[in-house]
Amino acid sequence: MSKTLFSLPEPLVIPVQGEEAGYPVGRIFCVGRNYAAHAAEMGVEVDREAPFYFTKSSVNAVLSGASSPYPPGTENFHYEMELALAIGSPVFRANPEEARAAIYGYGCALDMTRRDLQIRERKKQRPWDLGKDLEQGTVFAPLTKAADWGEVADQRIWLTLDDEIQQDATLAELIWSTEEIICHLSGYYHLRPGDLILTGTPAGVGPAVAGQKMTGTITGLAPVSLSLTAAE
Numbered sequence: 001m002s003k004t005l006f007s008l009p010e011p012l013v014i015p016v017q018g019e020e021a022g023y024p025v026g027r028i029f030c031v032g033r034n035y036a037a038h039a040a041e042m043g044v045e046v047d048r049e050a051p052f053y054f055t056k057s058s059v060n061a062v063l064s065g066a067s068s069p070y071p072p073g074t075e076n077f078h079y080e081m082e083l084a085l086a087i088g089s090p091v092f093r094a095n096p097e098e099a100r101a102a103i104y105g106y107g108c109a110l111d112m113t114r115r116d117l118q119i120r121e122r123k124k125q126r127p128w129d130l131g132k133d134l135e136q137g138t139v140f141a142p143l144t145k146a147a148d149w150g151e152v153a154d155q156r157i158w159l160t161l162d163d164e165i166q167q168d169a170t171l172a173e174l175i176w177s178t179e180e181i182i183c184h185l186s187g188y189y190h191l192r193p194g195d196l197i198l199t200g201t202p203a204g205v206g207p208a209v210a211g212q213k214m215t216g217t218i219t220g221l222a223p224v225s226l227s228l229t230a231a232e
């Protein structure tokens with residue numbers, strides 16, 4: 001059937017450095033608690049048995065440089081600066097070599113979070129959707145192809161809020177490596193081009209309010225920024 005009653009939004013397309021064609025956003029997977037210092041500031045233990053995930057809707061993602069209204073339903077809206085990796089080829093039950101080969105590129109991303117709702121739901125042992133999957137709640141910077149950036153090592157990852165540094169760490173602090181995450185996650189999903197994985201945030205998360213601007217950077221990658229405007 002080709003006729004539809006209405007049309008849905010086209011997928012968001014992330015620019016790729018040095019490419020004319022962009023990377024359309026399919027699914028967004030996010031790793032929780034992947035930096036020990038961040039888990040500690042959240043008052044929780046790191047689970048070293050296996051990574052865990054939540055997902056964010058691709059229709060709720062925006063590109064770096066966006067201005068978003070302060071979201072409804074929260075009084076504690078937090079930034080989380082993260083390394084995103086973009087899958088470039090289908091992969092299922094990957095071994096480490098296959099995992100590495102499946103990475104198309106990397107980018108800076110913000111995992112915006114209604115922290116008050118996330119913590120409230122966590123305490124009640126409920127899902128995090130209201131806390132995490134908010135409109136305009138994921139922000140993507142342009143991607144850099146893996147071959148143009150190199151391996152994840154000890155690159156600096158940091159975030160400024162109105163020019164003051166809030167988060168400052170290195171990718172050497174990642175508990176689960178990008179390969180380990182792909183190996184594990186591909187045991188549950190047929191990962192494919194369009195899938196993006198946010199690899200968790202370092203310590204230093206905190207609130208942002210209307211009128212403030214966040215900028216997150218990882219050495220060698222294009223920075224990601226978001227400005228908050230007054231609530232609607």
Ligand code: MN
Pocket residue numbers: 030031080082111198200201
């Ligand atoms: Mn996060």
